[in-house]
Amino acid sequence: MDKSTEKSTGYDPSQLEGKWYSYWEQKGYFNSKPDEREPYTILIPPPNVTGVLHMGHMLNVTIQDILIRKARLDGKNACWVPGTDHASIATEAKVVRKLREQGIKKSDLTREEFLKHAWDWTDEYGGIILSQLKKLGASCDWDRTAFTMDETRYQSVIKVFVDLYKKGKLYRGNRMVNWDSEAQTVLSNEEVLYKEESAKLYHVRYQIAGEDKFITIATTRPETILGDTAIAVHPDDPRYAPYKGKKAIVPMLGREIPIIFDTYVDIEFGTGALKVTPAHDPNDYELGKKHNLEVIDVLNDDGSISEAGQLYVGEDRFKARKLIVKDLEAKEHLVEIEDLVHNVGRSERTNSVVEPKLSLQWYVDMQQLAEPALKNVMEDVIRFFPEKYKNTYSHWMSNIRDWCISRQLWWGQRIPAYYIDDKVYVAETVEEALAQAQAELGDHIKAADLKQDEDVLDTWFSSWLWPISVFNGFESREELDYYYPTSVLVTGWDIIFLWVARMIMCGYEWEDKFPFKDVYFTGMVRDKKRRKMSKSLGNSPDALKLIEDFGADGVRYGMLSCSPAGGDLLFDESLVDNGRKFTNKIWNGVGYVLNLQTDKAVIQPEANKLAIAWINAKMNETLKKVEKSFSEYRLSEALMTLYSFVWNDVFNGYIEIIKPPYGEAGDVATREASIDLFEKMMIMLHPFMPFITEELWHKLRDREEGEDCIVASYPSISDVDNSALLSRMELANSIISSVRDLRNKHQLSPKKAVKLSAIDNDEISACLDEAGMESIIKKMANIEELTMLQTDEGVDGNSFICGKTKLFAHLDLEINVEEALPKLEEEYKRQVAFKAGTEKKLSNERFVAGAPAAVVEREKKKLSDSKARIAALAEEIKRLGGSI
RNA sequence: GAGAAUAUAGCUCAGUUGGUUUAGAGCGAUGCCUUGACAGGGCAUAGGUCGGGGGUUCGAAUCCCUCUAUUCUCACCA
Secondary structure, three states: OOHHHHOOOOOOHHHHHHHHHHHHHHHOOOOOOOOOOOEEEEEOOOOEOOOOOOHHHHHHHHHHHHHHHHHHHOOOEEEEEOEEEOOHHHHHHHHHHHHHHOOOOHHHOOHHHHHHHHHHHHHHHOOHHHHHHHHHOOOOOHHHOEEOOOHHHHHHHHHHHHHHHHOOOEEEEEEEEEEEOOOOEEEOHHHEEEEEEEEEEEEEEEEEOOOOOEEEEEEOOHHHHHHOOEEEEOOOOHHHHHHOOOEEEOOOOOOEEEEEEOOOOOOOOOOOEEEEOOOOOHHHHHHHHHHOOOOOOOEOOOOEEOHHHOOOOOOEHHHHHHHHHHHHHHOOOEEEEEEEEEEEEEEOOOOOEOEEEEEEEEEEOOHHHHHHHHHHHHOOOOEEEOOOHHHHHHHHHHOOOOEEOEEOOOOOOEOOEEEEOOEEEEOOOHHHHHHHHHHHHOOOOOHHHOEEOOOEEOOHHHHOOHHHHOOOOOOOOOOHHHHOOEEEEEEEHHHHHHHHHHHHHHHHHHOOOOOEEEEEEEOOEEEOOOOEOOOOOOOOOOHHHHHHHHOHHHHHHHHHOOOOOOOOEEEOHHHHHHHHHHHHHHHHHHHHHHHOOEOOOOOOOHHHHHHHHHHHHHHHHHHHHHHHHHHOOOHHHHHHHHHHHHHHHHHHHHHHHHOOOOOOOEOHHHHHHHHHHHHHHHHHHOOOOHHHHHHHHHHHOOOOOOOOHHHOOOOOOOOOOOHHHHHHHHHHHHHHHHHHHHHHHOOOOOOOOEEEEEEOOHHHHHHHHOOOHHHHHHHHHOEEEEEEEOOOOOOOOEEEEEOOEEEEEEOOOOOOHHHHHHHHHHHHHHHHHHHHHHHHHHHOHHHHHHOOHHHHHHHHHHHHHHHHHHHHHHHHHHHOOOOO
């Protein structure tokens, strides 16, 4: 028979998720307005506007949603602001590529035409990712959706630029920059990724002018020979001392260049002689400045050889390298080719090899900005989770370099700097710039004389304003005063410098206050073999497909069940499958109790009353643990605590106890108590699994308008001390497990009822004095008779020890002494050793005097329990004929 | 080259300022059971000298030193 029709179908999220999401949206539960409540604010790290949902987003967004939903249940004014990032380089590159496919070259378009295409692209693909977040259950205030290029955010950027300029914290400088010749723009240091790559080290000999001697240099970049303006050697290097004051001749070109002496040169590396190309190497540039060398830039912006190179003009730098090596060889300049592994910097966005290049760019002076940002993190005014990232942060902040913010692109905020010849006017509008120019140069200056900077600003120059700009904070204080600073930032540690550090600096610069109280760093999502998720490896699952297959709640569980803050998430489909199983378990467990028949005539058994008291005590413990975990952002731990409570305590414990005999009806009071329990359970689970909990919440009771799980009140923690009840139940459970184990070992069916007897003591009697406890033990362990004995003399049966209580199961079995004795003896030895250790501790005056009273008490209890166990073990060993 | 972090069961991790731990969890593994709330579920079992060595302490997975291994950050030599 087909199983799917034979069996009940379990939890099916496909219909429910969409239904509840629109219900919440329509009720306005995600929306936030300032009011008298305490705000709890999170800003989404804006994903690329044209991006699609990937595993990293899923983890990041799930964490934020859990925190926001928890805050909402805690009665705070929860506000989660969504938005997207214009990602200038990445988006512009995509648009350029798309236009190229249509046969359109960017260079053929005007700025306005290009931007039109870019906006079309943004409008077409933008927001796809936001709708995908909804599938996960993200409870963002969609009315607040912001975009780093929208009007408000654009104006914020312009204002900030002008403000920094006025404060003198912004300058324009001619410096060595990182040039991405594919995107044809400059990159900040943080956008360059270094990786070890194998390369060739070419040894090339240069003739000494007027002599028949040669000096051999080593280079990885022979094509830059065209730009050589010196050869440098170490002043202490005896090999090259004779060349003092001489000149060398650049191969192929015949240009005479000086031989200079500088301690920068490493005598050990290569040949000890270095060719100097000030235009194409940061160190060479410094050398050039020091020794007054000519700067010959032999590369065009697209990475091809420029006119200044004289040879191979127009050829790409890599092609030119091959050509010149061939020619050098032909002319006997090439001495040797050595293999070398060195670090190569590549563009984060286009992966092309970054070219050092001399260029005039805008910079932010970071020194003053960094100061409060560093101090407040180190003093935990802003807390990092995990804390270890403070080290990384501190290291970077203490060695911070100025931030190059101009980009040679069109897609972004255009730099509000206007030029007339070498005069610069920075202003929010052309009119203001004009006014400035006229004031300085005279009224004859017209707007048309002003040329605005062609470049746009680094995307991060708009992202760093996010905590203020999303509330329109550079324009008005209305919302900023309520929502700022935000509660927590959830983001990946990989953008700690690009984004996190800069937001902190921004916060102190314009608000004189941190932008967020806490920062939760998520790890990378990797596959089971610890490889990064990547398209080329094909190891990245389709996020939406996962939601379809396992349900959003299942996926959320999977993402969170194993991802400590800052630690990598090793994703495996089994994780989300466990999540799916968990939703199924909840669905069936709650459904089972709801479908139980009740009968008013059935009197509530004592066992049920006890089970209810116990499960509520357990729940209180669970609440405490979960609360603590949340306060430390240990979300996986909170989830696992809930998982264990729900699955082990509620479903495997509580429900098994209150289950009426097959086919019989249950009592009304127990059902009511169960519904109360489930109701609280739904609230506790809601932040992690919003959909199933909302659905079941409505199945549990008839609800009034507005009475929804998402806005319910989180259960409060009780101060009542339940430890006695909990430890008695623990003893009962231990007895139950032992009896089950005995059956297992002797291959007995669980259906075979057994007789049990216990040797009386204070522990077991207190346990059994709880009304209903005896019947719980009998039911769960299938005991037909439980008797108390004063002594074990003459008792026949399989003995075991729980806590300090000795019990006998009367199974009518031959007792296998040979098997039982060694185990008992081993346990006895272990126990004696433990007792000795405890005694030693307690007899140590310094321990008794020095340790806290509670610790000493605990040790005393351990000792007395241990003694009781030893006595019981000794008796049993003797009874079986062993000796101690 | 400079700095930092980590090392606990087959895997992934917890272990909160040294003492509620006689080192825990989840997954996985193994055995048994199950016509039933649960295209599954239950019960139970086995697995660790807490990377090696040394030290401080009445007491160390926890603090210190050292060695080994791994990872990361920053800088970057042609």
